[in-house]
Amino acid sequence: MINNLCKEAYMTAKSKGWHDEPSETGTLLALIHAEVSEALEADRKGDHENFAEELADVCIRTFDLCGLKGIDLESAISKKMEFNKTRPYKHGGKAY
Ligand SMILES: [Mg+2]
Structure with a gap:
């Protein structure tokens, strides 16, 4: 199921031109991080709907990366x- 989502996320991104040129892994990880930051901002604003959407974006970008790399x-x-x-x-031994 999850691997199917990885394939689908990758194929969708590819069809939209996001893989026309090779991307560095660091860039793709930064884009995942950007979605985490968007989720943080949504939570800070108390926007629960957008919070869920941004968490979905975190997953979609992670799935895309895994689809690209065959993980x-x-x-x-x-x-x-x-x-x-x-x-x-x-x-x-960490506080949180
Ligand atoms: Mg987003």
């Missing part, structure tokens, strides 16, 4: 979620 995101998420279950309470 099996579904498997990576499953593995990481299982690993997270094994971690100790508030692991890493």
Whole structure:
């Protein structure tokens, strides 16, 4: 399911010309970060509808990157979620 969304996001971006020239991975990661910042601003304004839309943009840009690079995101998420279950309470000694 998730890998299908990655393919779809990538194919949509490609069809709209966003992959006509190669993009550096750092640029694509920065664009994901830009969507995170847009979500932050939506939350600061109390705009719940836009907050959800910007979180969707974070996912779509992540899916696009994974589609471009042929990353099996579904498997990576499953593995990481299982690993997270094994971690100790508030692991890493960080405040949050
Ligand atoms: Mg956005």
